[in-house]
Amino acid sequence: MADSFPACPLALPAHPLTHDAFAATAGAAWTADGGLRFSFRLSGDLRGLRLPDPAPAVRRDGLWRHTCCEAFVAARGAPAYREFNFSPAGAWAAYAFSAYRQAADELPASAPEIRVALADEPDCGGDGGDDALAGEGRAALRLVASVAADCLPPAHDGLDIGLSMVVEAADGTLSYRALRHCAERPDFHMRDGFALFLPLPPFP
Incomplete structure (x- = not known):
């Protein structure tokens, strides 16, 4: 199904305390069935990027310890998110919070659809295998993830969204990218970092 709104790419600058040699953008859009589609793009000399080994598309904690794309979603005006x-290896995770870093009950989320591709491919329809994850010397890597409507908080007046990436360099160092950095140290959970507002679409 087509998206109600395009996922316009927004810059993800690196936190001032962390640096890498890449450029990153991300976007979010409603899908026609009320879910969200997130799109992430990392460009540069990808020989300097370390990607996790291909893995089953299962729920797994600790993905942020390596190259990982992240999305934070909250109803406007609500503390929960x-x-x-x-x-990019195929694994995923989902968490619910009642307020800033206050874990709520486990979120019974269904698995998102994750697609990974190199920028020189015509679309993002790769199966996440070795070819899609190699990326050496290529211009860009793209990850698109679709989250079902029943995994999202009630939108009411729209959603505040934070988009971010953890980027692991070939030497193992991590850099942290986000729409907005709001603290001296990287912290994707800070509500002021949920810098993208997505209004409700005109669903019939």
Whole structure:
């Protein structure tokens, strides 16, 4: 199904305390069935990027310890929010919070659809296998993740969204990218970092 709104790419600058040699963008859009589609793009000399080994598309904690794409979603005006992690290796994670870093009951989320591709491919329809994850010397890597409507918080007046990436360099160092950095140290959970507002679409 087509998206109600395009996922316009927004820059993900690196936190001032962390640096890498890449450029990153991300976007979010409603899907026609009320879910969300997140799109992430990392460009540069990808020989300097370390990607996790291909893995089953299962729920797994600790994805942020390696290259990982993240989305934080909250209803406007509500303290509760949800966190989604997408690994380019295929694994994923989802968490619910009642307030800033206050874990709520486990979120019974269904598995998101994750697609990974190199930028020189015509679309993002790869199966996440070795070819899609190699990326050496290529211009860009793209990850698209679709989250079902029943995994999202009630939208009411729209959603505040934070988009971020953890980038692991070939030497193992991590850099942290986000729409907005609000603290001296990287912290994707800070509500002021949920810098993208997505209004409700005109669903029939």
